[in-house]
């Protein structure tokens with residue numbers, strides 16, 4: 484079945500699109516962050532290696548991440564459902580390891596779906612979160628704005644931006660993407676597997692375009708949720 488990699492800068496909406504595509508088509512959502520946390524929770528050998536890395540502040544080595552993704556893709560249910568990878572591969576080195584791993588398991592990558600959006604929009608999205616200084620309610624100035632600027636709807640306290648949501652952090656994340664992950668676009672484009680979607684529009688539009696780009700029938704996540 485299909486193996487699709489979602490590629491795109493932070494703020495492009497990979498997680499949101501992954502969720503809607505998985506809900507509509509039953510793909511397994513392979514998010515490395517989630518898988519790493521799950522391995523740690525279950526106390527597997529890989530999980531112990533991952534938590535040792537994290538505690539020392541080091542990056543989880545490429546071979547460990549790749550082994551974890553390989554394990555998940557090799558599961559029967561995942562093979563049958565097809566999978567959508569979100570957050571992996573992150574570097575050309577990981578992509579090369581991933582190719583070898585797929586080949587040895589008799590699998591191949593079908594498509595790379597690239598979400599594109601301009602930098603200003605990405606920065607706006609990455610800096611949109613506000614948290615109430617008192618009750619901790621989370622708002623988003625684009626998708627879930629408070630009734631009054633800077634004021635919590637629930638308790639009237641001041642809304643603040645966390646350091647992780649500030650512009651300097653957003654620019655740093657975009658720079659890391661440009662340096663480490665963006666080279667994957669050329670890496671996969673040479674193989675003719677890259678399809679592009681404009682991620683600057685509403686999530687429903689992005690979902691529909693992604694379905695078309697992947698050659699899937701257009702199914703909305705909503706319809707699937709009603710069990711039809």
Ligand SMILES: [Zn+2]
Nearest residue numbers: 615618635638
């Ligand atoms: Zn509040």
